[in-house]
Amino acid sequence: MSVPSARSSASAPPHIPRALSAGLLLVVLVVAFESMAVGTVLPRVADDLRGLALYGWASSAFLLSSLFGAVVFGTFSDRRGPALGAALCLAVFALGLLVAGLAPSMFVFVLGRLVQGFGAGGLAALPFAVISTRFPEASRAPMLAALSGAWLLPALVGPLIASLIADAWSWRVVFWGLTPVLAVVAPLCVLPLRGGERRAPASADPPLLWPALGLTLAAGALVEGLRRPDALAVPLAVLGMGGILLASRPLFPAGMWRLAPGLPAGLMLRGWAAFGLLGMNTFLPLALHELRGLSLTQAGWLLSVGGATWTLGSWAQAALERRLGPASRPARIRLGMVGVCMGLLVTALAVLGHLPLWAAYAGWIVADFGMGVGYNSNSLLALSSVRPEASGRLSGQLANIEVLMTAVAAGTAGALLARVQPLDRAFTLAFLVTLLGSLVTWAAAGRLRGRGG
Incomplete structure (x- = not known):
C-alpha cells in the first residue's frame, strides 16, 4: 500500500472542512467497529456454519484483501478523483457485509470477508490521501489525532455490543446492522470530495x-x-x-527480513509485534469460549479492556515523548515489547488453565498497554529515519507489514485449529507460535539505533 505523500494544495481552504471531517470520522468509526466486533462473534459464526476448518481464513482473507485494496483504490483515486474512489470503497465494503451476513456456509462467509477487506483497505487509506490535499497544514495534525481517537469508542464498546447482538438475535445482525450506517456515512464522505483536482500518478513512484x-x-x-x-x-x-x-x-527496504539495522529492523519490530498480539487476538475469543466456557459477552469484555488499555498506552507514550524527548524512544520501545511478551505469556497460561482466569485479563491489559507504548514509539522512530517527502511511503510500509504479519499469524493459528486434535493441544500450539513471534521484537529492538534507510 502506498499512501500518497503529503503535499500542500494551492486551493486548500483556509478552514477545516467540517462536513468532510464528519464523514471521515464516521467512516473510521464504522470500519473500527466492524474490526472490533467481528473477532468477538467469529466463534458463533464458526459454530453455526460448522466452519472451524476455515476459522483462520475469516481473518486472513479480510486482512490480505485489504492490503491489495488499499493499493488499488489509492491508485484509482489518484487517477479518477477521491470522490469516486471513496464511493466505490463504501459500496464494496457494504457488499461484503451483506455477503457475510447472508452466508449459508463458512466458505461464503470467508468470501464476504474477502470482499469486505478489499473495500476496507481503500477506506483505511482514504483519510491520509484526503487530509494531505483537502485540509490546511495547521489542521492536519489535529485531524489525524481525531481519527486515531475514533478507534477508542469501538474498542470500548464494539466487542460488547456485537456479543449482545449475537446473543439476543443473531451474529448476522452484526453485519446487516452496519449497512444502514454506511448509507448515512456515504453522502457525508463522498459529496464534499466532488470537484477536487485529479492527480496523475507520480512517475518517480515505483509501480506497486x-x-x-x-x-x-x-x-x-x-x-x-x-x-x-x-x-x-x-x-x-x-x-x-x-x-x-x-x-x-x-515494497519494503532491503534487509528487512534479516533485521538490518535502522528502518528495516523497525518495520520487522512492528510486524512481529502484530504477529504476536494481533495474531493472538484473532483466536483468543474462541479459546476463551472453548477452553474456559466463557460466553461471547464475557470474551468481548476482554477485547474491550485490551482496546482501552492500548489507547492508554498510546497516551502514556505521548506524555513520555513530551517529557523525555525523542532520545527516550528506543528505551520506550524495549519496555513496551517486554510488556507485550510478558502479557501474552500470562494471558496464554490463564486461558489454558495454568493460571486463574482473572490472570488472562491482567495479562491482556499489560500486553495491550505495552503495545500502545512501544508501537507508537517505534512509529515515531521510523518516521524520524526518513526524509519528510518519504513519510507517505513509509506509512504504507508500516501498515503493510502489520497487515501481512497479522494475516499470517491468523492463518497459522487457524491451520493448527483445523489440523491438530484435541482442540486444547491446537490452542496450546497457537499460543506458542504467537508468543515465539513476539519474542523476535526483542532482537529487532536491539538493532534500531542503526542508520535508517
Whole structure:
C-alpha cells in the first residue's frame, strides 16, 4: 500500500472542512467497529456454519484483501478523483457485509470477508490521501489525532455490543446492522470530495500494484498450505514463502527480513509485534469460549479492556515523548515489547488453565498497554529515519507489514485449529507460535539505533 505523500494544495481552504471531517470520522468509526466486533462473534459464526476448518481464513482473507485494496483504490483515486474512489470503497465494503451476513456456509462467509477487506483497505487509506490535499497544514495534525481517537469508542464498546447482538438475535445482525450506517456515512464522505483536482500518478513512484497483488497471493498460498492436510500443503507453503520474499523487495527496504539495522529492523519490530498480539487476538475469543466456557459477552469484555488499555498506552507514550524527548524512544520501545511478551505469556497460561482466569485479563491489559507504548514509539522512530517527502511511503510500509504479519499469524493459528486434535493441544500450539513471534521484537529492538534507510 502506498499512501500518497503529503503535499500542500494551492486551493486548500483556509478552514477545516467540517462536513468532510464528519464523514471521515464516521467512516473510521464504522470500519473500527466492524474490526472490533467481528473477532468477538467469529466463534458463533464458526459454530453455526460448522466452519472451524476455515476459522483462520475469516481473518486472513479480510486482512490480505485489504492490503491489495488499499493499493488499488489509492491508485484509482489518484487517477479518477477521491470522490469516486471513496464511493466505490463504501459500496464494496457494504457488499461484503451483506455477503457475510447472508452466508449459508463458512466458505461464503470467508468470501464476504474477502470482499469486505478489499473495500476496507481503500477506506483505511482514504483519510491520509484526503487530509494531505483537502485540509490546511495547521489542521492536519489535529485531524489525524481525531481519527486515531475514533478507534477508542469501538474498542470500548464494539466487542460488547456485537456479543449482545449475537446473543439476543443473531451474529448476522452484526453485519446487516452496519449497512444502514454506511448509507448515512456515504453522502457525508463522498459529496464534499466532488470537484477536487485529479492527480496523475507520480512517475518517480515505483509501480506497486503488481508487487502488492503478488504479496497478497503469496501470503494466501502460505496460509492455505499450512491449512491443507493433503499433498498440496508443502508445495503451497514453500511457494507462498518464496513469493512473499520476492514480492517484498519493491515494497519494503532491503534487509528487512534479516533485521538490518535502522528502518528495516523497525518495520520487522512492528510486524512481529502484530504477529504476536494481533495474531493472538484473532483466536483468543474462541479459546476463551472453548477452553474456559466463557460466553461471547464475557470474551468481548476482554477485547474491550485490551482496546482501552492500548489507547492508554498510546497516551502514556505521548506524555513520555513530551517529557523525555525523542532520545527516550528506543528505551520506550524495549519496555513496551517486554510488556507485550510478558502479557501474552500470562494471558496464554490463564486461558489454558495454568493460571486463574482473572490472570488472562491482567495479562491482556499489560500486553495491550505495552503495545500502545512501544508501537507508537517505534512509529515515531521510523518516521524520524526518513526524509519528510518519504513519510507517505513509509506509512504504507508500516501498515503493510502489520497487515501481512497479522494475516499470517491468523492463518497459522487457524491451520493448527483445523489440523491438530484435541482442540486444547491446537490452542496450546497457537499460543506458542504467537508468543515465539513476539519474542523476535526483542532482537529487532536491539538493532534500531542503526542508520535508517
